[in-house]
Amino acid sequence: MTVVLETRGLVKRFGGIAATNDVSLKVEKGARHALIGPNGAGKTTLINLLTGVLEPTAGTVALDGADITRLAAHRRARRGLVRTFQINQLFGELTPLQSLALTVSVHLGRSAGWWRPLGADPRVAEACEALLTRFRLDEVMNQKVALLAYGKRRLLEIATALACEPRVLLLDEPVAGVPEGERQEIFESINALPADVSVLLIEHDMDLVFNFARSVTVLVNGAVFAEGDVQAIANDPRVKAVYLGEQDHG
Amino acid sequence: MLTLLFDGIAYGMLLFVLAVGLAVTLGLMNFINLAHGAFAMAGGYVTVLLMNRLGVPFLVCLPIAFFATAAVGALLERTLYRPMYAKPHLDQVLFSIGLVFMAVTTVDYVVGSMQQNIRLPGWLQGRFAIEWVGIGKYRLFIIVVCGLLTVALQWVLSRTRFGSRLRASVDDPRVAGGLGLDVNRIFLLTFAVGSGLAGLGGALGAEVLGLDPTFPLKFMIYFLIVVSVGGTTTITGPLLAALLLGIADVAGKYYVPKLGAFIVYSLMIVILMLRPQGLFARASGK
Amino acid sequence: MSRPDVAASLRADARWRPWEIALFVVLALSWFFLPGQSLLLAEIAIVALFALSLDLILGYAGIVSLGHAAFFGFGAYGAALFAKHVMPDPLIGMAFAVAISAALGAATSVLILRGTDLTRLMVTLGVASILYELANKLEDLTGGADGLQGVVMAPLLGRFEFDIAGRTAYAYALVVLVVCTLIARRIVHSPFGISLQALRDNRLRATSIGLNVPARLVAVYTIAAAIAGAAGALLAQTTGFASLDVFDFHRSAEVLLILVIGGTGYLYGGIFGAIVFKLLHDLISAWTPQYWNFWLGLFLVVLVLVGRERLIRPHTWWRRGSGGALPAAAEGPGVPR
Numbered sequence: 001m002t003v004v005l006e007t008r009g010l011v012k013r014f015g016g017i018a019a020t021n022d023v024s025l026k027v028e029k030g031a032r033h034a035l036i037g038p039n040g041a042g043k044t045t046l047i048n049l050l051t052g053v054l055e056p057t058a059g060t061v062a063l064d065g066a067d068i069t070r071l072a073a074h075r076r077a078r079r080g081l082v083r084t085f086q087i088n089q090l091f092g093e094l095t096p097l098q099s100l101a102l103t104v105s106v107h108l109g110r111s112a113g114w115w116r117p118l119g120a121d122p123r124v125a126e127a128c129e130a131l132l133t134r135f136r137l138d139e140v141m142n143q144k145v146a147l148l149a150y151g152k153r154r155l156l157e158i159a160t161a162l163a164c165e166p167r168v169l170l171l172d173e174p175v176a177g178v179p180e181g182e183r184q185e186i187f188e189s190i191n192a193l194p195a196d197v198s199v200l201l202i203e204h205d206m207d208l209v210f211n212f213a214r215s216v217t218v219l220v221n222g223a224v225f226a227e228g229d230v231q232a233i234a235n236d237p238r239v240k241a242v243y244l245g246e247q248d249h250g
Numbered sequence: 251m252l253t254l255l256f257d258g259i260a261y262g263m264l265l266f267v268l269a270v271g272l273a274v275t276l277g278l279m280n281f282i283n284l285a286h287g288a289f290a291m292a293g294g295y296v297t298v299l300l301m302n303r304l305g306v307p308f309l310v311c312l313p314i315a316f317f318a319t320a321a322v323g324a325l326l327e328r329t330l331y332r333p334m335y336a337k338p339h340l341d342q343v344l345f346s347i348g349l350v351f352m353a354v355t356t357v358d359y360v361v362g363s364m365q366q367n368i369r370l371p372g373w374l375q376g377r378f379a380i381e382w383v384g385i386g387k388y389r390l391f392i393i394v395v396c397g398l399l400t401v402a403l404q405w406v407l408s409r410t411r412f413g414s415r416l417r418a419s420v421d422d423p424r425v426a427g428g429l430g431l432d433v434n435r436i437f438l439l440t441f442a443v444g445s446g447l448a449g450l451g452g453a454l455g456a457e458v459l460g461l462d463p464t465f466p467l468k469f470m471i472y473f474l475i476v477v478s479v480g481g482t483t484t485i486t487g488p489l490l491a492a493l494l495l496g497i498a499d500v501a502g503k504y505y506v507p508k509l510g511a512f513i514v515y516s517l518m519i520v521i522l523m524l525r526p527q528g529l530f531a532r533a534s535g536k
Numbered sequence: 537m538s539r540p541d542v543a544a545s546l547r548a549d550a551r552w553r554p555w556e557i558a559l560f561v562v563l564a565l566s567w568f569f570l571p572g573q574s575l576l577l578a579e580i581a582i583v584a585l586f587a588l589s590l591d592l593i594l595g596y597a598g599i600v601s602l603g604h605a606a607f608f609g610f611g612a613y614g615a616a617l618f619a620k621h622v623m624p625d626p627l628i629g630m631a632f633a634v635a636i637s638a639a640l641g642a643a644t645s646v647l648i649l650r651g652t653d654l655t656r657l658m659v660t661l662g663v664a665s666i667l668y669e670l671a672n673k674l675e676d677l678t679g680g681a682d683g684l685q686g687v688v689m690a691p692l693l694g695r696f697e698f699d700i701a702g703r704t705a706y707a708y709a710l711v712v713l714v715v716c717t718l719i720a721r722r723i724v725h726s727p728f729g730i731s732l733q734a735l736r737d738n739r740l741r742a743t744s745i746g747l748n749v750p751a752r753l754v755a756v757y758t759i760a761a762a763i764a765g766a767a768g769a770l771l772a773q774t775t776g777f778a779s780l781d782v783f784d785f786h787r788s789a790e791v792l793l794i795l796v797i798g799g800t801g802y803l804y805g806g807i808f809g810a811i812v813f814k815l816l817h818d819l820i821s822a823w824t825p826q827y828w829n830f831w832l833g834l835f836l837v838v839l840v841l842v843g844r845e846r847l848i849r850p851h852t853w854w855r856r857g858s859g860g861a862l863p864a865a866a867e868g869p870g871v872p873r
Binding site: 051053072073074075077078082083085089090091092093094097098099101102103105106107110111112113114115116117118119122124125128129132138141142160163164 | 541542545546547549550722725726727728729730731734736737740742743744746747748749801
């Protein structure tokens with residue numbers, strides 16, 4: 001099994017607090033890996049470190065064997081390391097079509113063009129159409145993103161990540177805030193991801209975790225608390241205790 | 251040279267008192283108030299008018315300048331500024347520029363555009379020498395008054411309940427509101443005091459900096475330098491920035507008069523490039 | 537959804553609207569039908585060009601600058617000095633001014649990459665102030681406070697003399713304005729242009745989809761500086777004069793206001809704003825020449841209190857509320873201002 005994403009001894013300190021404490025993690029090709037842990041465990045911080053939004057205090061991050069610890073965030077995205085955000089991060093004044101068209105253009109290497117209009121390349125239109133249809137955004141594709149309903153915005157959040165043609169996809173609580181009835185759409189699109197895309201999923205919704213993930217890492221207080229395949233973790237009494245707060249882990 | 255240092259410190263302390271209100275307003279309400287200089291100008295003109303037309307003694311004018319300007323500040327905060335807090339920075343900039351233009355032209359219309367002069371009371375005029383340092387009495391007076399104000403501000407911030415409420419509101423207005431703090435009243439009081447201090451600074455500075463209707467525009471950049479270099483999360487940050495600016499400006503104009511304010515602007519740009527959040531701000535500040 | 541819909545929508549964004557075509561036609565015809573107003577119209581065209589350049593960085597890339605006059609002034613003095621000391625050909629002088637303004641823009645663009653809005657305000661203001669001081673102190677070169685006088689231009693294209701009535705000047709300014717607007721139009725509809733709006737709306741997300749935000753900011757700032765420099769060059773070349781006020785804060789504030797009046801982010805705000813502003817200025821100055829700034833200030837205050845977006849949508853003037861601003865889209869700390 002090839003390892004596509006790996007961290008070694010990753011540490012992030014803010015002042016005296018270690019938000020990420022010596023995390024060593026491996027994500028294999030085609031993985032369906034969940035990252036769980038109580039609130040404040042440092043899951044989003046870890047994602048921020050992996051994507052380059054934050055610089056680590058110590059440790060390394062490697063993508064496909066190449067050290068990317070010092071690589072700029074936008075370059076990591078271009079290499080296929082893509083994430084979604086827990087709180088929607090969208091382009092408010094653009095339309096879904098423009099957002100996706102731009103993203104697709106970036107990954108076709110056409111985003112620096114300044115003379116021909118966006119979408120002059122037919123591949124852009126093709127890719128957008130596929131995404132818009134798949135995420136059921138086709139009806140709202142020409143509306144300003146700021147005016148869309150929350151569920152649609154969440155779908156756009158994920159569609160934008162997929163428009164990047166990710167090789168490693170980091171999903172930060174994809175169904176956060178989405179009402180029950182709309183979660184299904186999102187579950188389905190995650191399940192429909194190609195098998196060779198490696199997925200790291202942060203989630204609180206245990207149904208999603210156990211239905212989707214094959215392996216799990218449990219993060220507590222910024223450090224790896226437990227790791228293993230999903231069955232083992234599901235039955236691990238220590239993990240249950242951490243969530244229910246019976247044991248003290250200061 | 252020590253005399254220059256002394257003068258620079260006096261200038262810096264004055265700038266601090268003038269700009270501290272702006273720093274707190276920015277840190278607290280996240281509001282870029284380019285019209286802050288207009289309050290300083292108001293304080294200066296109130297003092298000039300009281301002294302020259304009504305013969306009010308200088309020392310009495312100072313607290314009057316403070317309270318009058320604070321009152322105007324409170325009024326404006328409640329009516330005009332409050333709806334502006336949520337607006338984007340561009341709007342705030344346009345708004346405050348508009349206010350400055352209005353203030354400047356109004357003063358020009360009412361009082362005329364000449365420089366205003368204050369006759370300082372006799373005991374504040376002149377200089378005396380200690381060793382190599384020539385000490386202007388008025389500048390010493392400024393340092394003393396501003397120093398006392400700084401100490402008082404620091405005391406209020408760290409020792410009083412209002413101070414801790416203010417600090418809480420600066421850190422996170424939503425949480426502060428959620429805890430039951432009357433954030434609106436805190437904003438109002440803070441803005442009023444900040445404006446009052448600017449007015450007091452204007453009164454003190456009329457003699458040293460010159461007073462005419464273009465005052466807010468001329469000195470706007472200096473106040474902004476103090477705030478952007480000093481950061482908005484502490485009192486000491488702007489204080490140190492103001493002192494640095496005061497000394498740099500006085501020294502620059504003495505040693506290299508050809509370059510004038512060039513040195514100050516360049517220094518500011520270099521500092522902001524190296525530390526965009528301000529030279530003295532806490533890393534986690536705004 | 538059938539395929540044409542997506543492709544059609546993408547094309548529709550960049551398609552010429554009827555009113556755009558009408559605008560360009562009116563602009564072209566104005567030279568023929570308003571010969572007596574040429575000097576005034578040339579002024580408006582120059583200011584419109586300046587405002588267009590600001591729209592690129594403010595309306596499209598979201599950079600609030602209080603010192604854009606730095607590039608305007610640099611272009612003005614550059615063109616004037618070039619004409620005086622090198623050669624008086626206007627087009628070559630224009631090319632020179634554009635080149636040096638672009639260089640200045642590229643050099644100073646590093647200053648606007650980091651920091652908050654306030655930091656950017658300060659550094660842009662600082663750069664303009666430094667240039668003002670430099671122009672002031674380097675009297676031998678620039679004429680200091682008196683300004684650079686006696687700039688005599690050679691005929692445009694070797695044939696068209698700059699006449700007193702300003703007909704050549706207006707034609708010149710108009711052509712430059714139209715050319716720059718057309719180029720800007722292509723830019724804003726291109727992937728690069730859309731990426732500018734993206735990084736304005738959400739810098740974090742722009743980076744996360746692979747956009748090199750700093751590089752793009754440098755690029756747009758340089759382009760905007762070049763266009764502002766062209767506007768400054770036009771001023772110097774058509775008036776034969778360059779003075780310190782090209783670097784003045786008032787000029788930066790005024791162009792900001794003109795753009796805001798016309799509307800940011802749709803490219804033509806500079807043109808409309810310049811026309812409205814000039815008309816307002818002449819109207820109010822005729823009535824109260826000394827205190828124009830007061831009414832300007834009042835206008836600004838009211839404009840902002842009422843809501844900028846409402847200005848270009850008169851039907852919202854009588855509706856209460858927050859004036860059509862974005863609905864409370866703030867979902868959390870990640871949303872930029």
